[in-house]
Amino acid sequence: MYIEKIKEVLDEMGKVVVGQDKLLNRLLIGLFTGGHILLEGVPGLAKTLTINVMAKVLHLDFKRIQFTPDLLPADLIGTMIYKPKIGDYEVKKGPIFSNIILADEVNRSPAKVQSALLEAMQEKQVTIGDETYLLDRPFVVLATQNPVEQEGTYPLPEAQIDRFMMKVYVDYLDKAKELEVMRRMSDINYDYQIRPILNKEDIFAIRDNVNKVNISDTLERYIIELVFATRRPLDYGLRDEARYIQFGVSPRATIYLNRAAKALAYLEGRDYVLPEDIKELAPDIMNHRILLNYEAEADGVRTIAIIDSILRKVAIG
Secondary structure (H helix, E strand, O other): OHHHHHHHHHHHHHOOOOOOHHHHHHHHHHHHHOOOEEEEOOOOOOHHHHHHHHHHHOOOOEEEEEOOOOOOHHHHHEEEEEEOOOOEEEEEEOOOOOOEEEEEOHHHOOHHHHHHHHHHHHHOEEEEOOEEEEOOOOOEEEEEEOOOOOOOOOOOOHHHHOOOOEEEEOOOOOHHHHHHHHHHHOOOOOOOOOOOOOOHHHHHHHHHHHHOOEOOHHHHHHHHHHHHHHHOHHHHOOHHHHOOEEEOOOHHHHHHHHHHHHHHHHHOOOOEOOHHHHHHHHHHHHOOOOEEOHHHHHHOOOHHHHHHHHHHHOOOO
16 A cells, blocks of 8 residues: 555655655655665755655655754754743744754754754754753654865764764766756746645554564674674675774664665565665665774775675675
8 A cells, every 4th residue: 555655755756856766765764764864965966855845745844954153052952032921931942843854064063053953863852941842753854965065064973973874975867867857947937736645644654564574584694794794894804894994883783774674675565675675775874884094095995895895795694
């Protein structure tokens, strides 16, 4: 039942978003598993548009927060406002109280704001004054980073980046897709109307279905082997890679790889996980969790190359 609905969601979003199939897939995986996603890509690749359209199709509350150097934690979570008429303080909730949060250019705000956001992501609640308030459910943060401009930015520490389920690189479209975008968007009168397909109750039902997807003991152990290969590469014959890895992935990678593989299988209409599901998602889940050393930077070694080597050399079963 829901598989057909999900296809309708993708078709409806395809009316506006062109050529970002992987991005759409990863956003839905995050939503259906409760995982937050960090998006990285140059400006103009429809990251904000995609998230906005997804919120409309899923009939969810959506807030976009532009992170700037002068943003304060209160601008994010809310604050206490004094009301002279009643002679008391009243809580004014911030934009964090929504279902889908787009934290645009999250690395442009200082540490206090980033900490407030990441605490909300982890705890699913915020404290204003003396009161603690639960955030709306579902609650998913989709944050963007611009890799081009580094001046005036506050890079997220590794421990904070680890809170994100996946880090997804959004790349340029191919020529055919960009031609389609140009023809569609060059029409000054172009106006898209989005039809809601799913609602909150449907999303929770889909989450329950994803949770029931079967993953074999062999594949669970395969996930463990992949994770430990990032921590003890020499044990897996990864001598060259061991020179460059400073720290391997955290236990969150283990948990998220399991959840995401189940969600990917479900989106493809299966009730069981395949090894290919794990291999497809491993780069997105591990790329921001493996910390390389200065030698890797000097030799021009990228994290994705390390992950590719691990996937080639670590056997299943």
